[in-house]
Amino acid sequence: xxxxxxxxxxxxxxxxxxxxxxxxxxxxxxxxxxxxxxxxxxxxxxxxxxxxxxxxxxxxxxxxxxxxxxxxxxxxxxxxxxxxxxxxxxxxxxxxxxxxxxxxxxxxxxxxxxxxxxxxxxxxxxxxxxxxxxxxxxxxxxxxxxxxxxxxxxxxxxxxxxxxxxxxxxxxxxxxxxxxxxxxxxxxxxxxxxxxxxxxxxxxxxxxxxxxxxxxxxxxxxxxxxxxxxxxxxxxx
Numbered sequence: 406x407x408x409x410x411x412x413x414x415x416x417x418x419x420x421x422x423x424x425x426x427x428x429x430x431x432x433x434x435x436x437x438x439x440x441x442x443x444x445x446x447x448x449x450x451x452x453x454x455x456x457x458x459x460x461x462x463x464x465x466x467x468x469x470x471x472x473x474x475x476x477x478x479x480x481x482x483x484x485x486x487x488x489x490x491x492x493x494x495x496x497x498x499x500x501x502x503x504x505x506x507x508x509x510x511x512x513x514x515x516x517x518x519x520x521x522x523x524x525x526x527x528x529x530x531x532x533x534x535x536x537x538x539x540x541x542x543x544x545x546x547x548x549x550x551x552x553x554x555x556x557x558x559x560x561x562x563x564x565x566x567x568x569x570x571x572x573x574x575x576x577x578x579x580x581x582x583x584x585x586x587x588x589x590x591x592x593x594x595x596x597x598x599x600x601x602x603x604x605x606x607x608x609x610x611x612x613x614x615x616x617x618x619x620x621x622x623x624x625x626x627x628x629x630x631x632x633x634x635x636x637x638x639x640x641x642x
Contacts, residue, residue: 406595411575414594415612420445420582423493426609427532427543427565428573431600435625436534436541437573439609440481440491443617445582448472453639454620459484460497461622466641476520476527482622487631489624492531493578494520500531510544511562518558519550524585526550530576534626541628542566545576549588563593573598606636 415421426439442463444450451470454461460482465471471478479495490500496517503513510533520527528549535542544564551557565574574593579586599605602625610621619640626633 408572408595408597409575411596412608412612414575414596415609415614418581419614420579420586420617422527422578422586423530424575424577425491425493425530425532425545426573426575426596426598427491427534427545428596428598429541429568429570430598430625431571433570434628435602436489436536436543436628437598437605437623437625438482438489438491438532438534439605439621439623440493441609441613441621442481442493442619443613444619445617449477450617450619451641452477452619453641454481454622454637456635456637460490461637463620466639476522482624487536489534489626490531491534492529493527494529496529496531500533504533510546511560514546514548514560514562518548519555519588523555524553526553526555526588527586528578528588530578530589532576536626536628536631539629541568543568545574545593547576547589553585553588561592571598571600572596602634602636606638610638 423442452463453466455464462480480497483490483501500513531546546562575596576593606623621638623636
C-alpha cells in the first residue's frame with residue numbers, strides 16, 4: 406500500500422467530516438492518535454473539545470445556540486487502564502462498557518450501527534489502542550450503511566499488531582463534500598506519522614479546511630512508560 410501524506414489528503418478534501426489517525430511516531434517510542442471534527446451547519450460548528458478525566462468531550466461553545474445535541478455532544482476519547490478509545494460518537498461509551506465486561510472491541514460494537522442521520526447515514530468510526538509491557542497494537546472499525554441504504558449495516562474491523570515506526574492509519578467519515586455526503590470507502594489509509602507532537606498537531610490543523618474545521622485532539626503516549634502528552638486546538642475561542 407502506498408504511504409500517503411496527511412497534509413495532501415486533508416488539503417485536497419474540503420470535507421472529510423470527522424477523522425481518526427492512529428499509529429506510531431517516527432522514532433518508534435510513542436503511540437500516536439489524533440481526532441478531528443468539522444462542521445457545515447451552525448450547530449456542528451458551535452463546538453469545542455474540553456478535557457474530561459484522561460479523555461475529552463465535546464461541548465457547545467455558545468450554549469444558547471445549541472440545537473440538537475444528540476449526535477454532536479459526546480466523549481470522543483476515553484481511557485480504560487492501558488487502553489485508549491477514540492471514536493466519532495457516543496459509541497466511545499459502548500466500547501468502554503463492553504471492554505469492562507470482557508467483550509472484544511468488535512463484539513462491543515455489535516450493538517451499534519451507523520448514525521441515524523439520513524440521507525447521509527454517517528459512518529461510526531472507532532479506534533482502540535493498547536499498550537502492555539512495552540508492546541503496542543491497535544484496531545480500527547467502521548460501521549456504515551449498505552451503499553447509502555439504511556436497510557443494512559456493513560461492519561469492518563482492521564487490526565494492526567506491532568505497527569512500524571513512522572506509520573499510521575487514517576479513517577474519516579466522508580469521501581468528500583456532497584449532498585448526501587458519500588461514506589468513506591476502503592480500508593484505513595496508510596499515512597506518515599511525525600516524531601514531534603507539536604509538528605504533527607500543526608500539520609493537521611493547518612491542513613484542515615479553514616471554513617469547515619472545528620476542533621482537533623492529538624495524543625502521544627510513551628510506549629515504555631504509558632505517560633502521555635495531549636494537544637487540543639479549537640477554532641472557537
